[in-house]
Amino acid sequence: MSRSVITGTGACIPERILENKDFEQNRFYDEKGRPLTDNTELIIEKFRKITGISERRYVPEGINTSDIAAEAGNQALINSGIDPETLDQIVVAHNFGDVTHGSLQSQNVPTLASRVKHILGIARPECIAYDVLVGCPGWVHSLIQSHAWFKAGMAKKVLLIGAETLSRVLDFSDRDSMIFGDGAGACVLEYKDSPDDGPGILGTCAQTHSQNEFDFIDMGRPYKGADNSSSYFMKMKGRKVYEYALKHVPSAMKLCLDQAGVDIGNISKILIHQANEKMDEEIVSRLYALYGIEQSPPGIMPMSIQWLGNSSVATIPTLYHLILKGQMPEHAFRPNDIIVFASVGAGMNINAVCYRV
Numbered sequence: 001m002s003r004s005v006i007t008g009t010g011a012c013i014p015e016r017i018l019e020n021k022d023f024e025q026n027r028f029y030d031e032k033g034r035p036l037t038d039n040t041e042l043i044i045e046k047f048r049k050i051t052g053i054s055e056r057r058y059v060p061e062g063i064n065t066s067d068i069a070a071e072a073g074n075q076a077l078i079n080s081g082i083d084p085e086t087l088d089q090i091v092v093a094h095n096f097g098d099v100t101h102g103s104l105q106s107q108n109v110p111t112l113a114s115r116v117k118h119i120l121g122i123a124r125p126e127c128i129a130y131d132v133l134v135g136c137p138g139w140v141h142s143l144i145q146s147h148a149w150f151k152a153g154m155a156k157k158v159l160l161i162g163a164e165t166l167s168r169v170l171d172f173s174d175r176d177s178m179i180f181g182d183g184a185g186a187c188v189l190e191y192k193d194s195p196d197d198g199p200g201i202l203g204t205c206a207q208t209h210s211q212n213e214f215d216f217i218d219m220g221r222p223y224k225g226a227d228n229s230s231s232y233f234m235k236m237k238g239r240k241v242y243e244y245a246l247k248h249v250p251s252a253m254k255l256c257l258d259q260a261g262v263d264i265g266n267i268s269k270i271l272i273h274q275a276n277e278k279m280d281e282e283i284v285s286r287l288y289a290l291y292g293i294e295q296s297p298p299g300i301m302p303m304s305i306q307w308l309g310n311s312s313v314a315t316i317p318t319l320y321h322l323i324l325k326g327q328m329p330e331h332a333f334r335p336n337d338i339i340v341f342a343s344v345g346a347g348m349n350i351n352a353v354c355y356r357v
């Protein structure tokens, strides 16, 4: 039977490392514009303890989101071995478009996918290029969407990229700015013959909660000097996001497994959006609790948050690529392993994909 199979992966991890100590000169403020009373070193130490983040990556000044998207996409194309001119679609998941250094303006025309198509020199007009904006779950959404295009018989080969340069939209007077980083990850997804127990997407789940939750992650004035600023930055009601994620992500993952007809005992890895180490551990342990299992298996959840922070849409494809390429030696995929991708973010959106490697 035909299945949606990942046949190549790539990632662009910017070389510039920002360690937590690089924030020591910052002065942080609360949402009402009052300076925080704790000294910055203490805030940073508390931050590391709550989130597990020690460092993150930022792009250099002359590089934009579409550049790192193209780099990751090109790697995925090379690793898949396909002729780029046979692609039916290029899809870029992001949230802010290209934001050039020193400006706060999102540039979304033309789409990042069109920019990537241009950079990669792909000519065929039938290869359509478009973006998806679904918050941090955008890349997983692009998998789900492509799976549906495939099943409708409207595409067979797509390049799916998640890319973001959050460093361009952060308010550095807000301590939550330390959470985020830049990056891009990509895969080639093909609809191809695969044996009954062969690789491919087995099930999916997607949800949007936009009642009370819609503004848990949104745009807002900077904490310092809001009155004199007409600029908007990414803002997060962190505690609310945390509680929301614990409440809804485990059941969404279970719905995905139910749809796939896969028992939790057959899952080898869970590649979850890297937003907060403790939060992710709790989500996974609540997923197992839904099956009456007290403890999640050790090593089930590979983490990159310690050194990459939260790179939004780039996180999951980058994690998958790193494991596949043996760059996270304590984690590996064996043939026929069944894994889960799961993500949560602005919208609020949640999604999951069950995939056999």
Ligand SMILES: CC(C)(COP(=O)(O)OP(=O)(O)OC[C@H]1O[C@@H](n2cnc3c(N)ncnc32)[C@H](O)[C@@H]1OP(=O)(O)O)[C@@H](O)C(=O)NCCC(=O)NCCS
Pocket (backbone or CB within 6 Å): 043, 044, 046, 047, 050, 051, 136, 175, 176, 177, 217, 236, 237, 238, 239, 240, 241, 242, 245, 275, 276, 279, 310, 312, 344, 345, 346
């Ligand atoms: C933002 C976040 C790190 C805050 O952690 P938290 O434990 O919820 O924080 P709380 O507001 O309950 O405050 C707990 C303590 O941490 C401190 N704190 C909160 N945010 C902090 C930050 N960014 N840096 C340092 N300290 C922080 C508070 O001052 C408080 O300190 P106290 O105990 O001395 O009073 C956490 O809520 C989080 O990671 N949320 C989810 C983020 C997420 O999933 N984002 C998805 C985006 S796609």
